[in-house]
Amino acid sequence: MTKHVLVYRPLPADQLAALRARFDVTVLERPQAHDPDFRAAVATAHGLIGASVKLDRALLDTAPALEVISSISVGYDNYDLPYLKARGILLTNTPDVLTETTADTAFALILATARRVVELANWVRDGHWTRNIGAAHYGTDVHHKRLGIVGFGRIGAAVARRGRLGFGMEVLYCNDSARPELEAELGARRRTLDELLQEADFVCLNLPLLPQTEGLIGAREFALMRPETIFINASRGRVVDEAALIEALRTGRIRAAGLDVFEREPLPADSPLPRLPNVVALPHIGSATHETRAAMARCAAENLIEALSGRRPPNLVDASVWEDRRAAR
Structure with a gap:
């Protein structure tokens, strides 16, 4: 029996052809979870990508034959891991291939926010540049400042390298475990979250969304920051209490924020964040380059092919599900 695969995000032609050569493939590009066609395709699927x-x-x-979900992402907060484990459904993701691109995005937010790039570009576009600028339009330096990284995994380390090696920044980090190899490489110093928030000039979140990280940064945490602090979030929106962030920005509790992620996405039209002059807001572009999205699709397709061929896929979110399946054979 040929296995059925549902593709519900656009794939490059070569990756789609590789799947069609092996499986019965249904393609529904960018469906909603409640769409009848999507629900019907899920019900008969052996694999989802x-x-x-x-x-x-x-x-x-509704999908009794489902064996694997291949997520074209590194984050997996859209998935119920205990449920998938109980069902024996494999979940794979695409780590590594998006690390450098996402770190580029985070550092772009650091530079754009510190130097007020978007605000002043719009000011020029709107015809307000009629004389030399003065102090009212000055930004703040990035080089040799203190960069505080909250979450020192692959992406956090890549952001830290950009700051330390490219801009001579002093790196502070908060992480569940110490990273002695990065301390040696970058001179990074580990801090508690409270210490980092009080000391850093730039606070950059690089955290997955987990029960223990949801709402991690709220009014209390913003109160610990200094008025000169610039806050960067290119991880997950719900790690931050957005109402508290808006209040901190409106009252000058912090200098500015650079944001690629939000509590609700797409950002609601009535959100005040894009209209605040001290905010740079992006539409979740962390990995959105042609090269990286193609690499993510290739990685996800390979994960799916390996899993449905009875082999261990290389990027399992929870490897214990694979071991449980092997033990049950």
């Missing part, structure tokens, strides 16, 4: 659609228990309960 896509991203950005919430796959809840009620939906997956």
Whole structure:
């Protein structure tokens, strides 16, 4: 029997052809979870490949043959891991291939926010540049400042390298475990979260969304920052209490924020964040380059092919599910 695969995010032609050579493939580009065609395709699928659609228990309960979900992302907060483990459904993701691109985005936010790039570009576009600028339009330096990294994994380390090696920044980090190899490489110093928030000139979040990180940064944490602090979030929006962030920005509790992620995405039209002059807001572009999205698709397709061929896929989110399946054979 040929296995059925549902593709619910656009794939490059070569990756789609590789799947079609092996499986019965249904393609539904960018569906919503409630779409009848999507739900019908899920129900008969052995494998799913896509991203950005919430796959809840009620939906997956309709898919008795499902073996693997190949997520075209590094984050996996859209998935119920205990449920997938109980069902024996493999979940794979695409780490590594997006590390450098996402770090580029985070550092772009650091530079754009510190130097007020978007605000002043719009000011020029709107015809306000009629004389030399003065102090009212000055930004703040990035080089040799203190860069505070909250979450010192692959992406956090890549942001830190840009800051330390490219801009001579002093690196502070907060992480569940010490990273002695990065301390040696970058001169990074480990801090508690409270210490980092009080000391850093730039606070950059690089955290997955987990129960223990949801709402991690709220009014209390913003109160610990200095008025000169610039806050950067290119991880997950719900790590931050957005109402508290808006209040901190409006009252001058912090200098500015550079944001690629939000509590709700797309950002609601009535959100005040894009209209605040001290905010740079992007539409979740962390990995959005042609090269990186192609690499993510290739990685996800390889994960799916390996799993449905009975082999261990290289990027399992929870390797214990694979071991449980092997033990049950």
